[in-house]
Amino acid sequence: MPDHIYGSKVAQIHSAAFTQLARGAAVAVNKALDFVNKQNALIFECGVGDGTTAANLVRAGHRVIGVDQSPDMIDLARKRVPNAEFIEATCYKFDIPKVEVVLAVGEVLCYRNSGHNHPDCVYEFFAKVYKALEPGGIFIFDIVTLDRIPNPNPMQTFAQHGEVAMAVETTGNIENRSLRRDVTVFEGDGESYHKVNESHELYLFDKDEVISELKKLGFSCTTTLRYADFDLFPGLVAIWARKPEQGESQVQTNLVP
């Protein structure tokens, strides 16, 4: 299983061109916290990337502790949001502090690259999140499903930002429930090009199974196909899970204003 993901060049191009979802998620979470009248919330964010979501949450008066397995992403996040706390770590091995919100937006829980055993590692992580959340706390994340397999399969895409260009070949495999992205980043210095390759392996979840695992723990759940005005890519689903208040039964509450 490939291990090194979101090295400096891929982190840089993600930060420059692919943070629309992260911005939408921050707007949606801020709205949800306003809706339940929660100020100065303590938020644990997994897979913070370049800190785009964290920056917007901190600007709205919340506090963020974030982890990312990529040291390059952590560097970007620290520069973007000096008044949040960022730690280089894999979320499955991190002791989550007592918080009011847990976030993992942008397919974070789907990456298999660190050799984790999906989906079990994620279901074990759900239990840790449930334990760490304060009563009434919320857990917002998104997952990729089999519908994310491209048509045609494989599919090639290309993006450019200044002197940095990125080509991605995406291949899905229904039997293994996996999506592989072979990423090549080219950077020119006017005379020559440097090339960096990464392979990202994602697990394609079964949405109903995910919701059933969350409900077994006591969460109530809602799903959306957007974060605020950002429509999620086909095959991506956002899940909003809420831990009941003390003495409250597992009632369905609308978290998404």
Ligand SMILES: C[S@@+](CC[C@H](N)C(=O)[O-])C[C@H]1O[C@@H](n2cnc3c(N)ncnc32)[C@H](O)[C@@H]1O
């Ligand atoms: C697609 S990026 C999303 C980044 C950011 N949340 C956003 O939406 O822009 C996925 C991020 O998850 C991180 N990641 C993947 N698996 C992780 C894990 N097990 N623990 C911590 N971070 C992880 C990657 O390093 C990468 O920064």
